[in-house]
Amino acid sequence: MPSPADLESIILHTIASSGEVADSGKLAADQGVDHNVLVGVIKSLSADELISESTTPNSKWDLTEEGKAILATGASPEFQLFNAIPADGISLNQLKTQLGQVADVGFRFAMQNKWIAIDKSSGESTIQRKVDSVEDKAFNLLRDIGAASRDLAADDKEAIALAKRKVANLTSWKTFKLTKGANFALERKKAATDLTSDMITKGTWRQETFKPYNFAALGRPPSGGHLHPLLKVRTQFRKIFTAMGFEEMPTNNYVESSFWNFDVLFQPQQHPARDAHDTFFLLNPASTPASSFPPDYLQRVKTTHESGGFGSTGYGYAWQEAEAEKNLLRTHTTAVSSRMLYKLAQEGFRPAKYFSVDRVFRNEAIDRTHLAEFHQIEGLVCDHGLTLGDLLGTLELFFTRLGLKKLRFKPAYNPYTEPSMEIFSYSEELGKWMEVGNSGMFRPEMLRPMGLPEGVNVIAWGLSLERPTMILYGIDNIRDLFGHKVSLGMVRKNPICRLGL
Numbered sequence: 001m002p003s004p005a006d007l008e009s010i011i012l013h014t015i016a017s018s019g020e021v022a023d024s025g026k027l028a029a030d031q032g033v034d035h036n037v038l039v040g041v042i043k044s045l046s047a048d049e050l051i052s053e054s055t056t057p058n059s060k061w062d063l064t065e066e067g068k069a070i071l072a073t074g075a076s077p078e079f080q081l082f083n084a085i086p087a088d089g090i091s092l093n094q095l096k097t098q099l100g101q102v103a104d105v106g107f108r109f110a111m112q113n114k115w116i117a118i119d120k121s122s123g124e125s126t127i128q129r130k131v132d133s134v135e136d137k138a139f140n141l142l143r144d145i146g147a148a149s150r151d152l153a154a155d156d157k158e159a160i161a162l163a164k165r166k167v168a169n170l171t172s173w174k175t176f177k178l179t180k181g182a183n184f185a186l187e188r189k190k191a192a193t194d195l196t197s198d199m200i201t202k203g204t205w206r207q208e209t210f211k212p213y214n215f216a217a218l219g220r221p222p223s224g225g226h227l228h229p230l231l232k233v234r235t236q237f238r239k240i241f242t243a244m245g246f247e248e249m250p251t252n253n254y255v256e257s258s259f260w261n262f263d264v265l266f267q268p269q270q271h272p273a274r275d276a277h278d279t280f281f282l283l284n285p286a287s288t289p290a291s292s293f294p295p296d297y298l299q300r301v302k303t304t305h306e307s308g309g310f311g312s313t314g315y316g317y318a319w320q321e322a323e324a325e326k327n328l329l330r331t332h333t334t335a336v337s338s339r340m341l342y343k344l345a346q347e348g349f350r351p352a353k354y355f356s357v358d359r360v361f362r363n364e365a366i367d368r369t370h371l372a373e374f375h376q377i378e379g380l381v382c383d384h385g386l387t388l389g390d391l392l393g394t395l396e397l398f399f400t401r402l403g404l405k406k407l408r409f410k411p412a413y414n415p416y417t418e419p420s421m422e423i424f425s426y427s428e429e430l431g432k433w434m435e436v437g438n439s440g441m442f443r444p445e446m447l448r449p450m451g452l453p454e455g456v457n458v459i460a461w462g463l464s465l466e467r468p469t470m471i472l473y474g475i476d477n478i479r480d481l482f483g484h485k486v487s488l489g490m491v492r493k494n495p496i497c498r499l500g501l
């Protein structure tokens, strides 16, 4: 049995010697191979344009089992019925008695052929012959099909009539006529799959045939792979926030202006957090022109810092645009919250619940649990008449979903929230209270200049992604979790406990 490689050579040499392979079906028969195997070789040669193929339609009539049964009786049912009718006629019942189940089929086709008629003149229905003799064409055609002695087209009407009687059927298939292709050769030059440095230095790439890219090819299934624990814990936080009806904020800008990161939060321009010792300022581009900030909003922010408003005395200093223009790596995702709240005010206030989980950057001393960057998690609720009680209740709901039930709150200070609270939870494992976040109500000096309606408040809180992840995965040095010294094996770690209930 020739191999596909043999078949390839047979095809190429046949075309070279006689100009073509007239019919792939005949070639398959001559070689004693299944035509489908030969088609595979044809498609491969054709893909590389060694050969060209044209399609030849083929069809063949065959007998069904029923057709073979009729052939074995020597005559069609209608011919048998016609010959069983005496000169003076006969009833259908008598014919059924004589011919059995052949009578019904024979009656139907003898009537269709107009060989017989029903005579009711004597009161009882008898079947009479309408002609003296008939030719059993159906049987003759069955005999010729069975013997494959007649060349029948696929649309032969008599054969189609037999197919309708389910005594014959048509099989159709394609074969191919093969001729030389654009790249015809007796030997297939294996297409190169890589452009090597050797080809380039020697210039042999000019003679190479390169295998075309198959962009539909599936990628190699990865042998393994693990999500980083931070990403897995981020997904869990996303599920908790989403379940609480919060919408994720767009946080895809690490670089921010001091205006959005500090000034709009009513953080004074002399605040130590705005010093280069705590914040990463950019050298290039060093600033965002103040003209790109909403001018009316900028004026309200300036005035609030200088002389207050909304019951505030402000800070009483000369607010500098140049300071607000300085670009930095955002120190908190509250910069994103400020943009979202401003947008909410400008588009027409509606109650909203937002959250964010993304990287923030602080130019601080690093230690076992702190790097110069971390992932901040922040949640906020903006609505009419929110109170500290709403904040406490929301924090209870949120941290309970983390599995942190016993909470205590400690007054704290943030430049942009008043009141502010540090959040603590009692850890049974550690046997002590641990800080789990910070929170507060955004000040009017932040909210009013945005244009949020009177009476609308915002409760907000934040925590880090690294701290819970390190606890969940039993990692006590943040460098083993995040950064260039992380061992890749770490991503295979399983959590030592679950986040949540």
Ligand code: FB9
Pocket (backbone or CB within 6 Å): 334, 362, 376, 377, 378, 402, 404, 414, 417, 434, 435, 436, 437, 438, 439, 440, 460, 461, 462, 463, 464, 465, 467, 468, 469, 471, 472
């Ligand atoms: O995440 C923190 N601790 C934490 C959180 C969850 C947790 O889960 C348990 C296992 C289940 C365990 C611990 N902290 C906040 C507290 C400390 O880790 C702290 O030392 C480090 N803090 C970071 C800031 O460090 C420079 C964590 C980070 C933090 C702190 C405050 C905010 C965000 C992140 C905030 C805020 C805020 C306040 C008001 C309005 C809007 C945002």
